[in-house]
Amino acid sequence: MGDHKENVPQPEGGEGKAARPASPPGKQRCRFDGQEDDKKKSTSNSSDFSDPVYKEISLTNGFINRMSREELRVKLAEFKLDTRGVKDVLKKRLKNYYKKEKLMHKQPADGENYYDYICIIDFEATCEESNQPEYTHEIIEFPIVLLNTRNLEIEDTFQRYVKPEINPQLSDFCVNLTGISQDLVDKADEFPLVLQQAIDWMKQKELGSRYSYSILTDGSWDMSKFLNIQCRVSRLRYPPFAKKWINIRKSYGNFYKVPRSQTKLSVMLEKLGMGYDGRPHSGLDDSKNIARIAVRMLRDGCELKVNERLHGGLLLAVSSSAPLEGAPAPQMPRPR
Numbered sequence: 001m002g003d004h005k006e007n008v009p010q011p012e013g014g015e016g017k018a019a020r021p022a023s024p025p026g027k028q029r030c031r032f033d034g035q036e037d038d039k040k041k042s043t044s045n046s047s048d049f050s051d052p053v054y055k056e057i058s059l060t061n062g063f064i065n066r067m068s069r070e071e072l073r074v075k076l077a078e079f080k081l082d083t084r085g086v087k088d089v090l091k092k093r094l095k096n097y098y099k100k101e102k103l104m105h106k107q108p109a110d111g112e113n114y115y116d117y118i119c120i121i122d123f124e125a126t127c128e129e130s131n132q133p134e135y136t137h138e139i140i141e142f143p144i145v146l147l148n149t150r151n152l153e154i155e156d157t158f159q160r161y162v163k164p165e166i167n168p169q170l171s172d173f174c175v176n177l178t179g180i181s182q183d184l185v186d187k188a189d190e191f192p193l194v195l196q197q198a199i200d201w202m203k204q205k206e207l208g209s210r211y212s213y214s215i216l217t218d219g220s221w222d223m224s225k226f227l228n229i230q231c232r233v234s235r236l237r238y239p240p241f242a243k244k245w246i247n248i249r250k251s252y253g254n255f256y257k258v259p260r261s262q263t264k265l266s267v268m269l270e271k272l273g274m275g276y277d278g279r280p281h282s283g284l285d286d287s288k289n290i291a292r293i294a295v296r297m298l299r300d301g302c303e304l305k306v307n308e309r310l311h312g313g314l315l316l317a318v319s320s321s322a323p324l325e326g327a328p329a330p331q332m333p334r335p336r
Contacts, residue, residue, distance in 0.1 A: 076093055088256055165233060208326065217246070
């Protein structure tokens with residue numbers, strides 16, 4: 001539900017230090033004007049961080065840290081990179097460009113080890129202006145945006161409205177917030193049928209069989225709260241394919257080194273130099289905008305990985321050092 005979601009406390013984590021890249025064979029070393037080449041040769045084992053390439057990367061990072069925003073934009077423009085965003089974003093983008101260039105010539109990049117697709121899901125749920133602790137949120141919009149990680153294009157979308165069972169009458173606040181009318185949910189199917197339709201759509205895309213994929217959400221609530229509660233309301237077991245996901249708020253905060261207060265959807269877009277496209281709190285529009293952030297982060301060198309999971313109804317963190325593992329092929333969960 002975009003920025004209306006409560007900011008759930010998340011385990012802190014960090015990315016490793018960024019590094020500066022290697023020059024293509026036969027070309028002059030790619031460096032900033034006035035920066036001397038590091039001619040010292042290391043006798044250390046080249047398979048670890050004592051390799052000279054990492055020292056060069058570190059030196060370049062230090063130089064980038066001292067650049068003004070305008071200098072960063074000029075340098076990014078030289079390499080035909082995006083020049084939008086706040087200074088910290090521009091620094092990270094330039095550091096990752098140099099890092100990728102250096103390491104590309106040290107060892108070939110293996111794009112086969114990443115998800116083929118990312119499924120961005122941002123549910124809309126019933127709500128009231130002052131939600132009481134005992135209020136039961138029910139999903140009323142089920143969107144999926146299918147992002148192809150090879151060409152960084154949105155390949156397809158899925159959207160269904162859902163008829164709520166416990167709170168069939170939407171509050172005025174909910175209608176105004178989401179733009180979902182009472183008529184839309186009255187005519188919609190109930191959640192079990194919509195979930196089956198979503199699973200059939202994912203199967204048609206051969207997700208989890210021919211193609212690897214991961215789910216990505218804006219925060220923890222979509223899976224750990226909304227889907228979890230909805231499955232109980234609909235008397236279904238929690239679907240295994242949705243037990244692990246990428247929380248993009250956490251990934252964004254760790255990658256760009258910003259506090260959680262700067263990881264709301266509207267703020268992430270603003271800091272990346274983008275405006276919101278569509279209607280805020282439309283599940284499909286929110287999902288498309290989250291996909292735009294994911295694309296920018298992937299282009300900036302972030303490896304978006306699963307960082308949260310649900311186990312026994314509890315929200316748990318997934319270590320950044322955990323191996324990359326795609327979600328299983330989607331199957332309709334058994335009744336409770």
